[in-house]
Amino acid sequence: MTELLRADGLSAFYGASQILFDIDLVLEEKCTLALLGRNGAGKSTTMKTLAGIVPAGSGRIVLAGRDITHAPPHARAKLGLAYVPEDRQVFPEHTVEDNLLIAAKSGPDGRRDWTLPRIWDAFPLLANLRARQAGRLSGGEQQLLVIARALMGNPLVLLLDEPSEGLAPIVVATISRMLRELRASGATILLAEQNMHFCLRIAEMAVVIDKGKVVHREDTAGLAGNDDIRRRYLAI
Template identity: 60%
Template sequence: MSGDTILEVRDIDVFYGSSQIIFGASFTIEKGQCMALLGRNGAGKSTTFKAIAGLAPPRSGEVILGNRPVQNLKPHNIARMGIGYVPEDRQVFPEHSVVDNLIVGAKSGVNGDTYWTLERIFEVFPLLADLRDRAAGKLSGGEQQLLSIARTLMGNPEVLLLDEPSEGLAPIIVAQIGDLIRQLQSMGATILLAEQNLYFCLSVATHATVIDNGHVVYCDSIDALRDNEDIKKRYLAV
């Protein structure tokens, strides 16, 4: 790993039972990057995220966070080492308030960092400040997505995994999520973003990895992908 590389996925194979889903996938993310993991529905994006987070451990290959392999660790230990995972189905605690959901996610970072506090969350997410006492189950889909991201940030992660953050949301909310991702980048966050929405990724990501049928088929800057009509047509066209 280079000095700036914070997450490296090396030749991972991932199975669900006897069915192989990911085939020798490899890519690296450097500190401060926003890497878009792009692919059609069913390409293997969410499974790759689960492999990194320890929810679907690779059968072979390595996941290296910082300089330490983590592929054999339990999910809670991987989280403590700095992986913050926002699943596509959000998984808020519906009966608990926004504040309670945020407190549940609170922990210091791997180096004892406490950059993300309730006060900072409410500065960056003013909508959640206004909804702090509302039950999470009574929030809109977009508000729940914001809460899920904010709750994960409360764990002060080294790398933030966002799984399909724009899925099923109204365009105005998608635009707000895009603004948030750009703001987090400006604050130094490192983000891995799984998406089908190419146009959304072109507006927020710095780099792109394309996955197709469980195989990584392309890795480059987002500007290079923008100009690569062949890759976009072959793997990303709906």
């Protein structure tokens, strides 16, 4: 398969404190990779460093064969990297439809597979809420909206940071089903999560991170039965 996103020896700092230590990741086209770890393990910092929000202290980030290590966030977005942060940043005074239209653009290869009609088909709940102000949506509805808004940019790679965090089980199940459908449609996704069971139903491969370091790599089928790794690095 074609390699779309790679991080080699990635480190990152907050001030004088080093948070990431030589992170290596490879995400192939049309695959979903789970980045798993407890709260504070470094998952969100990894995602922010890939997105360009936190600068890389060392190492290299490559997107579709292009070195983006020092590219600003907007340049990475233009090249096809879409980042959905954990805090569900919507435009609260704008409607659901306006939030989507704001983000509409062709992908870096000129494709426009994700259009408003396709979003309504893929996210029927949002179709029913299209005229509602985004600030009046529930947390789960806002999470669906920010994922859909990222897709409106027709990205090559979708970075999802803790999409199940703080949501009711029925909403988590809805997001899980939607992400499985995205994977089946050929989307390329890096999914950072604490909720291992959520990820096991979505991703093919998993990377486990602890204290800013990669400590384990395995396909999700193997990880599901790896009691030692689950107990050491993923148990709450």
